[in-house]
Amino acid sequence: MPRQLGDLFLHTTGERACYGPRPRNRPFSKISSSKKVAGDKEVLIWNITAGGARLTSSVSTPGAADVQMVMLRERPCLVIVHARGNEILVTCENSPGHFQELQRMTTTFNxxxxxxxxxxxxxxxxxxxxxxxxxxxxxxxxxxxxxxxxxxxxxxxxxxxxxxxxxxxxxxxxxxxxxxxxxxxxxxxxxxxxxxxxxxxxxxxxxxxxxxxxxxxxxxxxxxxxxxxxxxxxxxxxxxxxxAVEDPVEARFYTLPDGELDLYIIKQDGMVVRFSQKGIHRFWKDGELHAPGKVTLDVWSSWVNGRIVQRLNAGGSSCQDIEKKNFPEEPAVVLEALRRGGVDSQGQPPCPANH
CATH class of the missing domain: 2.40.128 (Lipocalin)
Structure with a gap:
């Protein structure tokens, strides 16, 4: 059987960028990475087991601006955006714990x-x-x-x-x-x-x-x-x-367990604006939540007593002094919203897909 994406937990090392730390309150089966990595650092790859996290491999890079994971030919692969230069590295696990470069792609500048x-x-x-x-x-x-x-x-x-x-x-x-x-x-x-x-x-x-x-x-x-x-x-x-959002920082799509597609946008001031897809292709503003000082966002949900419980993890911190070297550790803020959901033929709430 091929290994699933959830088998790996990923973390990058190094100095933080201006947005500061990016806390995650997500399960270990998810992927986590820092906002920016400066200097000649490594991307560290962990295997998550019932006994805890175990470091299995690393990939040397000139820092990492972003890291994502994908399955290619039933292999777990990492897509790494270098913090310096204009390269994107794709590296895949060809044998347990051993990653090998698959491809390098370039963009115009940064x-x-x-x-x-x-x-x-x-x-x-x-x-x-x-x-x-x-x-x-x-x-x-x-x-x-x-x-x-x-x-x-x-x-x-x-x-x-x-x-x-x-x-x-x-x-x-x-x-x-x-x-x-x-x-x-x-x-x-x-x-x-x-x-x-x-x-x-x-x-x-x-x-x-x-x-x-x-x-x-x-x-x-x-x-x-x-x-x-x-x-x-x-x-x-x-x-x-x-x-229509001013000073946006990040935007995330999220499909709710009932099939509704939402778009969440976090602004520089920590305001989270939610848009819902209405009709075929249009998105309409549905509401706002405030997480003062936060600039990064994750979204997930679950069913609780027949209702969709939606949670938004707002983390990071903005800073005005880009020369500042030591960013304070700031906790993530979890915002929660209850939304009415349906039940199945036995009167029970359906299980949310992929959660």
Whole structure:
């Protein structure tokens, strides 16, 4: 049996970036990493067992801005964004405790965040997509979001799309039903407002690259036709909407146990704004919660007595003095909300998927 993602716990070492510590109140089966790693440090890889955490391996890197995990050919792999330079490293476990480099990819200037997701396209094929946010340099290089697609036969990622955008700070994808959504957070100014949150949706295009198949609704589920198989080669993200939030820092998609897709955005002042998907592709503001001074966010939920209990872990801390070396340890704040949920045929609340 292949090893599951939850078998590994990941942590990075080194100095913290300006946002300070990033506490996590999540189970050990989840992945955790610091916001930024400076200097020549290692990414440490732990195996979580009933007896506790055991260090199994490490990967030498010039620091790590972000680390994510993904299964490729039934192997656990790490996607590491280097803290210095413009490289993204993909390394996979080829034997227990031993990771070997699979591929290196580059962006234009300064990658800061990576997101990876497995998605089933309209033809029924499952594909792994990898996205990277490159913040660029305001003096010379424009920022961008870059998307790669994994080829199982080649065992490598190939570049699929580049979206130019100033000062890209954050990117996240999620696969929800038949849709693949992407949210991008930019720190650039537009008029007197700082920051943007832009939502994209992937679509598959016809032969001349001009017509989005997704607009035909159920027509894209027309079986294994030659036409649909050929069109699968050119998926692209297109812009859906902008979420009206000023000074955004991070944005996270989350699918509730009842199937509802939400988007959470945490602002520089610690305000968490929640958007819910309404209709086909639009997201509408549903409410706000406040975690003063926090700038990072995790979301999860569970069923309790027939209700969905939703929890938001707000952590980290913002700082004004970027030269400050010693950041104070700040506890994470867990916000909780109760939402009414349904019951199954036996009158019991259904078990939330993947939780």
């Amino acid at each position: 990658p800061v965040k990576v997101t990876v997701v497995e998605h089933m396209d309209p033809s029924g094929s499952t594909t792994t997509f990898l996205g990277v946010a490159d913040e660029g340099d305001s003096h010379e290089y424009m920022g961008s979001f870059m998307l790669w697609r994994y080829d199982v036969e080649e065992d490598s990622f190939s570049l699929l799309q580049v979206i130019s955008m100033d000062d890209v700070k954050w990117v996240e994808m999620t696969s929800h039903l038949n849709d693949l959504f992407l949210v991008v957070v930019s720190g650039a100014f537009r008029g007197d407002q700082q920051g943007q949150v832009l939502i994209y949706r992937m679509d598959w295009f016809d032969g001349d690259g001009t017509q989005a198949l997704g607009h035909y609704g159920t027509a894209v589920h027309s079986g294994e036709s030659d036409r649909l198989t050929a069109l699968r080669a050119n998926p692209q993200f297109y812009f859906v909407q902008e979420a």
